[in-house]
Amino acid sequence: MERPMSEVLRPGEATLAQWRSVYRGAAATLHPSAAPAVIASAAAVERILAAHTPVYGVNTGFGKLASIRIPDGDLETLQRNIVLSHAAGVGAPTPTVIVRLMMALKLASLGQGASGVRPATLAMLEALLAKGLTPVVPCQGSVGASGDLAPLAHMAAAMIGVGEIEIEGRTRPAAEALAEAELAPLVLGPKEGLALLNGTQFSAAWALAALFEAERLFQTALVSGALSTEAAKGSDTPFDPRIHALRRHEAQIEAAAALRDLMTGSAIRASHLVADERVQDPYCLRCQPQVMGAALQVLRQAADTLAVEANGVTDNPLIFADTGEALSGGNFHAEPIAFAADMMALAICEIGSLAERRIAMLVDPTLSGLPAFLTPKPGLNSGFMIPQVTAAALVSENKQKAYPASVDSIPTSANQEDHVSMAPHAARRLLPMIENADAVVAIELLAAAQGCDFHAPLASSDRLEAVRRRVRAVAPSLTDDRHMHPDIAAVIALVRSGEILAAGGAEQMPRVARDG
Structure with a gap:
């Protein structure tokens, strides 16, 4: 069911009034002016890959495994794996209004063109918000550094058709809910799984x-x-x-x-x-x-x-399209x-x-x-x-x-993430x-x-x-x-x-x- 209200977010310029509106039930979309920076950022990732430059989380492992180089043929699997492995939350489902606000916050963050994600990934977030499809996100499992990894992984898992989605008070397998809404599960490109997981949006939404x-x-x-x-x-x-x-x-x-x-x-x-x-x-x-x-x-x-x-x-690392750098x-x-x-x-x-x-x-x-x-x-x-x-x-x-x-x-990730x-x-x-x-x-x-x-x-x-x-x-x-x-x-x-x-x-x- 389409939602009647939608906030148009200008990345970096959204107001508290707009976030309040999303909390009260509005959907959210990015202002068209965000598109060039998003496209440039995704292109910068492609150039980095073509140069075979080692970049954390793009063609390396994660956390303590950052020194392990990943072959080009496994990069898509790498991004899917980080979502599946990190969707390890426990506890009661996070209230729908909080998850929707978290999704809108993630949309605005990625829309600034510093995360290396493609427009299709942002379009999926917009579609979920517009159609009232809310990933089921367990409320426990984040320590608030290296991002809200587990909660955001559950959000990302629903986007690729794994886990569960709530719609109009009913919980459905994510793949089924996406199919009913005529949405194809997202196939993550390089950097995208990490970009979706890394960030403070769960904490910020609460x-x-x-x-x-x-x-x-x-x-x-x-x-x-x-x-x-x-x-x-x-x-x-x-x-x-x-x-x-x-x-x-x-x-x-x-x-x-x-x-x-x-x-x-x-x-x-x-x-x-x-x-x-x-x-x-x-x-x-x-x-x-x-x-x-x-x-x-x-x-x-x-x-x-x-x-x-x-x-x-x-999120991390951040992509600077003007110089082609990825900075951790x-x-x-x-x-x-x-x-x-x-x-x-x-x-x-x-x-x-x-x-x-x-x-x-x-x-x-x-x-x-x-x-x-x-x-x-x-x-x-x-x-x-x-x-x-x-x-x-x-x-x-x-x-x-x-x-x-x-x-x-408390230290995590074998003391790599020690505060x-x-x-x-x-x-x-x-x-x-x-x-x-x-x-x-x-x-x-x-x-x-x-x-x-x-x-x-x-x-x-x-x-x-x-x-x-x-x-x-x-x-x-x-x-x-x-x-x-x-x-x-x-x-x-x-x-x-x-x-x-x-x-x-x-x-x-x-x-x-x-x-x-």
């Missing part, structure tokens, strides 16, 4: 997916934090722009402005502007701009790194992604941690001034006692997952962390909405009341204890779908990926 979801999490947590501030009758004075201008952090200034704008027009806030005996709110309310601003700054730094990485060429280097080493992913893990962890502290504050009558555990009849009812425990459990799980992966390394990035580990753990934080934010929304119920008939701002109505549409106010899981699950779905953000004015929120 990291980009996490970046896009982390932006939604960040924005939603600003909304839930503002609603909790209202529930606790907290002050908006800590969001005064003069405070943040003195510290000068742009992201902190933006976070404060977002919180301030979310509360603008609140009757709840107006009710305690004067004669409030409290001098200062707890840190979980008062320091939201500082914590969330710091998280935003870290996410933006990661976004900058990933935007560059996504536009880079990360280490662009496949995914340390930039590992660092970016580790930074994101810290931000995700802290977003959830701050939200949980606000939940704990709301259920504690000595801090919030609300009934104990947000129930009208505490004792007979436990109210939000255990939802706060659930949030605490999720936050602690995220703390454990936040340990930096980039500090780990690796662990970028796949760093990136793959981010989406589960975001899922945990999503649940914490959902519990906070429920608790904050419940807290605001006690202030009736006073209402919050128009934007926050719209959020509260959306929550209440799936989870009525808690008067007596009931089965809590359905309420939490329903609000988690609202968080993940973006409906909470839509209700709260997503277009007015700070962006992580500022190019759209």
Whole structure:
């Protein structure tokens, strides 16, 4: 089935907005301007072969076997063999959306004309994306140096008719799926197997997916934090722009402005502007701009790194058609992604941690001034006692997952590849962390909405009341204890779908990926 949307990628110039579109389901094609460089690069490989110059992976073995020269008659077999031997991943299949993003990233990388692949190889990637044919790629097996070899080998295997392909939710043998789509299995030319396998696209795809979801999490947590501030009758004075201008952090200034704008027009806030005996709110309310601003700054730094990485060429060796040289280097080493992913893990962890502290504050009558555990009849009812425990459990799980992966390394390939990035580990753990934080934010929304119920008939701002109505549409106010899981699950779905953000004015929120 043809997909209606397609991003036209200019190699080296693709935007985060385009990668987000592919992640959301768009296909991808190369801009026609890429063709001359691709053709020139493939021709350069042919000239190298004709000169019988030894070039790693073109007419030699791989890794520790690089010193073994391969006869001309075996070069096609060499490229097929590297795909088959390296397709050694294990674990659950990588989600389809991640694999498609990985394929698009590989397409853009090869399309820069530094990898020595033919136009037909790129056309196969485009066709798979257009027809919704997704290679089944086990999610474990890469250490993030010498490229994401095993995952990318599974992608390449499907292109030559080996392994499995998923289409419309069904998994089929790759050869059968290609035949049904009227696609002939690719026959790899010199250098092409290596070019497909070598690169950081698996790690980059996971990291980009996490970046896009982390932006939604960040924005939603600003909304839930503002609603909790209202529930606790907290002050908006800590969001005064003069405070943040003195510290000068742009992201902190933006976070404060977002919180301030979310509360603008609140009757709840107006009710305690004067004669409030409290001098200062707890840190979980008062320091939201500082914590969330710091998280935003870290996410933006990661976004900058990933935007560059996504536009880079990360295989090896690289072909320079203008001079006819093949240069061996280490662009496949995914340390930039590992660092970016580790930074994101810290931000995700802290977003959830701050939200949980606000939940704990709301259920504690000595801090919030609300009934104990947000129930009208505490004792007979436990109210939000255990939802706060659930949030605490999720936050602690995220703390454990936040340990930096980039500090780990293990030698591979008989010590030829003796330092690796662990970028796949760093990136793959981010989406589960975001899922945990999503649940914490959902519990906070429920608790904050419940807290605001006690202030009736006073209402919050128009934007926050719209959020509260959306929550209440799936989870009525808690008067007596009931089965809590359905309420939490329903609000988690609202968080993940973006409906909470839509209700709260997503277009007015700070962006992580500022190019759209």
